[in-house]
Amino acid sequence: MSTTYQLRKEQRAFAFDRSLAPVLEIDSGDTVTFETGDVAYERLSKGETVEAIGLENFNAVTGPVFVRGAQPGDALKIEILDVQVRRAWSVWLPEFGGLGANTSAVQVREIALRDGRAHISAQLSVPLRPMIGCIGVAPAEGTGSTFMPAYPFGGNMDLREMESGATLYLPVQVPGALLALGD
Secondary structure, three states, X not given: OOOEEEEOOOOEEOEEEOOOOOOEEEOOOOEEEEOOOOHHHHHHHOOOOHHHHOHHHOOOEEEEEEXXXXXXXXXXXXXXXXXXXOOEEEEEOOOOOOOHHHOOOOEEEEEEEEOOEEEOOOOOEEEOOOOOOEEEOOOOOOEEEOOOOOEOOEEEOXXXXXXXXXXXXXXXXXXXXXXXXXX
16 A cells, blocks of 8 residues: 655755655655745845855755665656646846846746746746656765756756656666655
């Protein structure tokens, strides 16, 4: 019989790392709801600088979760049952990302969400298609960033396909896998 668990956004990490203590231990087949947070974006919207917040704090992940019985050499099967968005942000940073050359100042604002759409302005809205940005397990050696591109064990994937109904297999590299997700 499987069990259902809930993790709060405060149970977070800022890396994929075997040295992080798990916030939860589960059995294969259990269901976990991961609440994720947007504290860094909220702080940015209130005028704090990226430097004061720390770039590494922008992609917090919830976890890690220890999966009993998962051993190096196994594949961890993760079924994404649902992804819900409660808040969204539009962030422009000078010289950062595809549009960074088009702005000279930090611009941040919360985007209104209603009726399954993100309302960017009075004239423009787009349908919501929620996805998981960062998802991964702990690497065998070292630390995996939640900010840099993906690694073989996961990471900051930002794949549209990481949505409700998707199934992801990640290579277990440490006992218990130490799964975390967010962004």
